[in-house]
Every structure is written in structure tokens, then in C-alpha cells.
Amino acid sequence: MAEINYYYDSLSENRQFTHSLESNNNSLAPFNALREAPEFKDGFWPCEKNGAWVLIESFIGQYAYNKKNKESMLIQKLGPVDDDYTLLVPCKYDEWNGEKWVKNEKLEEEERINNITKEKNERINIATEQISILQYGESIQQLTDSEILLLKKWQEYRFLVNRIDVKGSDCIFPDEPTL
Numbered sequence: 001m002a003e004i005n006y007y008y009d010s011l012s013e014n015r016q017f018t019h020s021l022e023s024n025n026n027s028l029a030p031f032n033a034l035r036e037a038p039e040f041k042d043g044f045w046p047c048e049k050n051g052a053w054v055l056i057e058s059f060i061g062q063y064a065y066n067k068k069n070k071e072s073m074l075i076q077k078l079g080p081v082d083d084d085y086t087l088l089v090p091c092k093y094d095e096w097n098g099e100k101w102v103k104n105e106k107l108e109e110e111e112r113i114n115n116i117t118k119e120k121n122e123r124i125n126i127a128t129e130q131i132s133i134l135q136y137g138e139s140i141q142q143l144t145d146s147e148i149l150l151l152k153k154w155q156e157y158r159f160l161v162n163r164i165d166v167k168g169s170d171c172i173f174p175d176e177p178t179l
Contacts, residue, residue: 005033008048014056014078015048045078062087067096116166123173127158146179153177 002022008015010032017038029035036053038046044055059075064085066073073085081087086096093108094101134151137143143151160174 003035004037005029005035006038006053007033010048016056016078017046017048017053047078059087063089065090070094113166116164116171119173120161120164120166123161123176124158126176127154127161130154131158150177150179 002025004020005023006020007018007030009018020037023029023035034048034051034053038053039055040046041055043058045058045060046053047056048054056078057080058078059081060078062075063072064075064081064087065071066085068084070090075081086101088101090096090101091103093104093111095104095107096102131151131154134143134147134154137147138151154177157174157177164171164173
């Protein structure tokens with residue numbers, strides 16, 4: 001009865017198991033194979049070391065995240081995850097505390113304030129443009145009664161938007177005026 005050759009990649013750093021085949025009768029194992037079957041275990045891959053199979057951690061196909069900048073990297077080789085990376089998935093405002101991702105509430109609040117400030121400025125610019133057009137019409141006495149009312153609504157709208165405290169927790173913008 002033929003024995004089984006359990007092959008490994010002799011050119012790779014970890015010399016990982018690749019496949020098995022029946023051996024020729026009365027032959028020795030090739031230089032890149034062992035006659036002993038490797039053990040398989042979830043999260044590990046068998047590799048040849050000094051004529052025996054050893055299990056090496058395998059995270060191949062999983063993503064690791066840089067602890068400093070949160071960039072993801074697809075793991076493509078056997079072995080432990082590099083110390084600068086973790087398998088734990090970060091959220092948008094997370095920072096690495098040495099053991100796990102923790103939410104940076106200050107960063108989240110800064111972004112919230114920046115977004116509200118941006119929206120506030122955009123709304124003021126829109127209102128200022130509308131007011132400018134209507135004020136020109138007023139200066140040449142071409143506004144209708146409804147346009148005069150609309151001018152006042154835009155002025156009131158801009159005033160109310162300008163009053164909004166971007167650091168407050170309940171920033172609710174008024175609706176844009178219409179005829």
C-alpha cells in the first residue's frame with residue numbers, strides 16, 4: 001500500500017502545507033514533503049519546521065486595522081497580526097487606547113459643530129443672495145407686494161439662522177421662506 005506525501009511550499013518563509021498525494025511504492029518522501037499527516041485546527045495552518053508539522057496562526061483573508069490611522073489591510077500571509085494592527089474593527093471616531101478602540105467624543109463633537117457651522121454659513125449665503133436680489137428690486141421700485149413680504153421673510157430667516165448657537169445640542173434651522 002502506498003504512503004501519502006504531505007507537501008509544503010519549500011520556498012515560502014513559513015513552509016506551509018500545500019497538498020497531499022500518494023507516494024510511489026517503496027520510495028522516500030521528496031525533499032518538500034513529510035510522510036506524517038499535518039494537524040488542522042481553526043485559525044491555524046500547518047507548516048513544516050525541522051522535519052515536523054507545527055501550527056501557525058492564520059488570519060489570511062481577514063482585515064487588520066492600523067492602530068494609529070485605522071487604515072485597513074487585507075492579511076495575506078501566515079503568522080500573528082503585526083503589533084501595529086488589530087483585528088478589532090474601529091468606528092469613525094475611535095482611537096486606540098493600547099488595548100481596544102475607544103470613542104473620542106471630543107472629535108465627534110468637533111465634527112458635529114463643523115457640520116452645523118458649514119450648514120449655517122451656506123444658509124446665510126443663500127439668504128444674503130436672495131435679499132440682495134430683492135433689495136435691488138426694491139431700490140428701483142419694481143417689487144410686488146408679495147415680493148416685499150418675501151424680502152422681509154428672507155431678512156427674518158437670515159437673522160434667525162445667524163442666531164443659531166452651533167455648539168448647542170438642539171440646532172434646528174428654520175424653513176426657507178416661500179411666497
